Amino acid sequence: xxxxxVRRARELLAAGDQELAHEILTLALDxxxxxxxxxxxxxxxxxxxxxxxxxAPSGPxxxxxxxxxxxxxxxxxxxxxxxxxxxxxAELEAIEWVHLYEPDDAIVLVDVMRAAESFAARHxxxxxxxxxxxxxxxxxxxxxxxxxxxxxxRHQVAVGLETLALTLTAESDERLRHLxxxxxxxxxxxxxxxxxxxxxxxxxxHRVIAEAESLPSAxxxxxxxxxxLVDDEIGRGVPAPTAITHGLRALNLPVEPGFETAxxxxxxxxxxxxxxxxxxxxxxxxxxxxxLVDRYATCASEDAREAILxxxxxRVREDADGATAADREVLAHADHAFATDTSPATAAARVRVAxxxxxxxxxxxxxxxxxxxxxxLDARFPGHEHDExxxxxxxxxxxxxxxxxxxxxxxxxxxxxxxxxxxxxxxxAGVPGVPAAIAQAMYWRGRLLRxxxxxxxxxxxxxxxxxxxxxxxxxDVRLWAxxxxxxxxxxxxxxxxxxxxxxxxxADLFAEDPDVRIRRLDARRRLTQSTRxxxxxxxxxxATLLQGLVAAHADSDDPDVRDTVELATENQRILAISxxxxxxxxxxxxxxxxxxxxxxxxxxxAVDDGKPAEAERILAAIAADTGADPDENIVMxxxxxxxxxxxxxxxxxxxxxxxxxxxSAALRRPGLDTRARRVHARGHLRLGIALGRLGEEHAAIxxxxxxxxxxxxxxxxxxxxxxxxxAYNRAVMVDGLGDPVAAIAAYDHVLRIHDxxxxxxxxxxxxxxxxxNKALLLTGLGRLxxxxxxxxLILDIAGAFPDxxxxxxxxxxxxxxxxxxxxxxEYRAASDLYxxxxxxxxxxxxxxxxxxxxxSAKTAARAARRARx
Numbered sequence: 001x002x003x004x005x006v007r008r009a010r011e012l013l014a015a016g017d018q019e020l021a022h023e024i025l026t027l028a029l030d031x032x033x034x035x036x037x038x039x040x041x042x043x044x045x046x047x048x049x050x051x052x053x054x055x056a057p058s059g060p061x062x063x064x065x066x067x068x069x070x071x072x073x074x075x076x077x078x079x080x081x082x083x084x085x086x087x088x089x090a091e092l093e094a095i096e097w098v099h100l101y102e103p104d105d106a107i108v109l110v111d112v113m114r115a116a117e118s119f120a121a122r123h124x125x126x127x128x129x130x131x132x133x134x135x136x137x138x139x140x141x142x143x144x145x146x147x148x149x150x151x152x153x154r155h156q157v158a159v160g161l162e163t164l165a166l167t168l169t170a171e172s173d174e175r176l177r178h179l180x181x182x183x184x185x186x187x188x189x190x191x192x193x194x195x196x197x198x199x200x201x202x203x204x205x206h207r208v209i210a211e212a213e214s215l216p217s218a219x220x221x222x223x224x225x226x227x228x229l230v231d232d233e234i235g236r237g238v239p240a241p242t243a244i245t246h247g248l249r250a251l252n253l254p255v256e257p258g259f260e261t262a263x264x265x266x267x268x269x270x271x272x273x274x275x276x277x278x279x280x281x282x283x284x285x286x287x288x289x290x291x292l293v294d295r296y297a298t299c300a301s302e303d304a305r306e307a308i309l310x311x312x313x314x315r316v317r318e319d320a321d322g323a324t325a326a327d328r329e330v331l332a333h334a335d336h337a338f339a340t341d342t343s344p345a346t347a348a349a350r351v352r353v354a355x356x357x358x359x360x361x362x363x364x365x366x367x368x369x370x371x372x373x374x375x376x377l378d379a380r381f382p383g384h385e386h387d388e389x390x391x392x393x394x395x396x397x398x399x400x401x402x403x404x405x406x407x408x409x410x411x412x413x414x415x416x417x418x419x420x421x422x423x424x425x426x427x428x429a430g431v432p433g434v435p436a437a438i439a440q441a442m443y444w445r446g447r448l449l450r451x452x453x454x455x456x457x458x459x460x461x462x463x464x465x466x467x468x469x470x471x472x473x474x475x476d477v478r479l480w481a482x483x484x485x486x487x488x489x490x491x492x493x494x495x496x497x498x499x500x501x502x503x504x505x506x507a508d509l510f511a512e513d514p515d516v517r518i519r520r521l522d523a524r525r526r527l528t529q530s531t532r533x534x535x536x537x538x539x540x541x542x543a544t545l546l547q548g549l550v551a552a553h554a555d556s557d558d559p560d561v562r563d564t565v566e567l568a569t570e571n572q573r574i575l576a577i578s579x580x581x582x583x584x585x586x587x588x589x590x591x592x593x594x595x596x597x598x599x600x601x602x603x604x605x606a607v608d609d610g611k612p613a614e615a616e617r618i619l620a621a622i623a624a625d626t627g628a629d630p631d632e633n634i635v636m637x638x639x640x641x642x643x644x645x646x647x648x649x650x651x652x653x654x655x656x657x658x659x660x661x662x663x664s665a666a667l668r669r670p671g672l673d674t675r676a677r678r679v680h681a682r683g684h685l686r687l688g689i690a691l692g693r694l695g696e697e698h699a700a701i702x703x704x705x706x707x708x709x710x711x712x713x714x715x716x717x718x719x720x721x722x723x724x725x726x727a728y729n730r731a732v733m734v735d736g737l738g739d740p741v742a743a744i745a746a747y748d749h750v751l752r753i754h755d756x757x758x759x760x761x762x763x764x765x766x767x768x769x770x771x772x773n774k775a776l777l778l779t780g781l782g783r784l785x786x787x788x789x790x791x792x793l794i795l796d797i798a799g800a801f802p803d804x805x806x807x808x809x810x811x812x813x814x815x816x817x818x819x820x821x822x823x824x825x826e827y828r829a830a831s832d833l834y835x836x837x838x839x840x841x842x843x844x845x846x847x848x849x850x851x852x853x854x855x856s857a858k859t860a861a862r863a864a865r866r867a868r869x
Contacts (some may be wrong), residue, residue, distance in 0.1 A: 075087060128174055137164065157778045188205045189228070202228075227272070338353070355400075402480065403444060443487075446819055470482075522552070596637045659690045662686040665683030688729060773791050814840070834854075
């Protein structure tokens with residue numbers, strides 16, 4: 001009876017029904033009499049072990065002990081090896097549960113530790129059956145780990161683990177070998193972490209690696225030990241690319257391919273790459289990731305192949321704008337390596353690798369190649385419209401392909417592709433994600449038609465999009481209806497009536513929508529309607545809309561919504577104090593505000609009339625009159641005067657006068673709003689510029705760093721832009737002080753903060769200038785691989801954005817890149833680069849430069865041939 005119950009309980013536990021399994025096991029054991037034969041005794045022990053595994057984590061200790069005592073009673077007299085092993089493993093369940101649940105109750109941990117010690121003491125002896133020796137070894141290991149957790153003397157714990165390993169030296173059983181290796185590793189780790197004879201600890205790590213190499217189950221221990229050796233060598237000053245060879249060796253050991261093995265190896269490689277400096281990580285990632293991909297691309301295990309593909313996808317940032325050229329190389333290698341794989345099991349991962357490759361290729365400035373990659377997807381995955389695993393990524397790929405077609409000037413082809421999406425994927429509309437892809441395609445088609453001037457067709461598509469997507473229960477679908485209306489009121493070329501209609505329809509459909517992305521648009525909708533009302537002179541309507549905005553969104557924790565609420569609050573304040581000029585002022589404060597505002601207008605007119613001196617006089621007087629005023633609105637007018645005056649002095653190059661004005665503008669006024677912070681930011685920036693022009697470099701750097709602190713975390717466009725300019729200026733100034741390492745770090749900071757902003761022509765040029773300066777410094781330090789990476793980024797940007805200033809720097813970087821290849825004796829790469837330069841018409845090489853390129857190409861080709869010989 002109990003044997004059948006054990007079999008049934010296993011099935012229930014496998015299905016996750018622990019409660020019923022516990023119930024039938026309890027009933028069976030309560031009804032069980034003394035075992036009559038070995039097989040029955042084994043079944044009693046197995047049933048007891050299963051109950052103990054369920055009860056031990058939450059039940060009282062004495063109840064578990066009674067279970068074990070009853071097992072001993074029911075199986076008394078049966079001493080066959082198999083029975084003794086079954087009893088030992090059942091009792092071990094009362095100990096080993098601690099590893100799964102990791103309780104933090106010290107009393108519980110002490111009880112389990114003592115139970116483990118008692119178990120080990122009762123089962124001592126080399127004559128014990130293998131299973132009993134296995135259980136005893138596990139108990140001894142657990143006892144030592146618990147001693148460590150309970151804060152016992154680390155040295156004694158390490159000795160205890162080493163003693164356990166010593167007792168297992170002669171064991172050939174894989175489970176006991178694994179236990180020995182685990183004990184050695186833990187002992188080594190304890191010694192290393194406590195700086196207790198680090199040399200012995202490293203020696204133990206080498207022994208762990210040597211013994212784990214032939215035991216597949218210990219591969220994670222081998223990886224962990226190799227990482228310890230890597231970290232130790234890096235700590236001793238060994239270059240990281242050299243130190244990681246310890247870990248790379250582990251990736252070349254023979255393994256039985258499977259999902260877990262592939263995942264563990266990929267995770268190990270990630271940890272190794274983390275130990276490399278950022279400048280060297282990309283190159284190493286391409287080389288070693290490609291090797292790992294090749295290892296699994298043609299292996300028999302579908303699970304292993306799928307695991308590696310998903311790993312490739314995970315290592316590329318989800319946001320394609322953050323992907324690097326190295327990411328693209330890894331994706332391209334994986335896509336090519338798996339080109340002949342036709343397994344349905346890997347199809348979903350292969351589709352995503354291929355589409356991500358196209359997406360990243362586009363983001364890195366090559367939309368034409370991205371289009372070609374997207375176009376290949378249909379042939380590679382025929383019939384995907386009817387495959388739920390593939391239809392969503394490929395529908396989205398079709399939309400992105402259309403947008404890339406628009407990027408390269410093929411607008412008609414883009415519109416045609418977008419028009420096909422709803423029909424092509426109509427049969428898959430029940431698959432989650434497909435309706436959102438269809439809505440996205442409709443949104444972009446309506447927008448592109450409007451941008452092409454086809455307003456009638458655009459209105460029809462937008463109305464269809466809103467009618468179809470707005471009622472959907474899926475926010476991902478509704479978002480595209482909301483975006484469609486948002487894009488209408490963001491189009492200044494449209495008729496005012498059409499814009500108002502879009503705003504009103506958005507209010508009707510989405511004013512109460514709970515999705516945060518749509519709520520951002522709703523906040524901006526309300527702000528836009530208020531601004532338009534104010535411009536029409538409808539001040540009460542504008543104030544009502546602002547009040548509604550604040551009431552609806554004041555509690556939001558979304559940064560974008562909070563920014564909009566802050567702007568609305570500022571506009572409320574402005575509306576409250578700016579009555580019409582023909583109305584009687586409501587107070588002396590309002591009269592003073594209107595007088596100062598009129599003087600600001602007078603200064604603006606003086607500038608427009610070509611009378612800068614008169615404007616400066618008025619602005620200086622306003623700043624002097626308002627500096628100590630308690631009314632924050634008056635103070636804001638004074639800041640505005642300082643801001644305009646600073647701009648005039650900057651344009652005139654009057655640096656000494658600008659220092660005083662900029663310092664005053666940069667002074668923080670507590671309690672003021674975003675407008676004041678913008679003036680403060682520009683004040684710091686202008687102060688840095690003026691001090692730099694006066695030769696006070698260190699003071700200028702301090703001004704730029706003050707702006708960095710002020711702007712950290714800001715999302716306002718004016719403040720962010722001032723921060724970016726200041727960061728670049730600071731980096732150039734640090735560069736001029738002759739510290740190349742500090743300058744490189746400063747240039748890296750410039751690139752990091754520019755990565756946080758939406759791209760623009762001004763930012764793009766600043767990025768290129770930064771990369772050029774950094775590349776020159778790297779070359780001067782002999783760090784040529786890093787310099788190569790910087791030059792390649794410049795050429796990528798120059799290829800994507802035809803701009804005269806960027807092209808000028810692109811030409812210089814092309815020559816510098818070739819020189820780097822030559823210094824590194826990479827003649828083939830130099831030859832290929834020169835060949836490319838001859839056809840890089842977008843860079844605009846002059847006739848004499850082309851002649852030089854031709855000569856250099858021949859020289860590089862000869863050198864490449866000699867190198868091969």
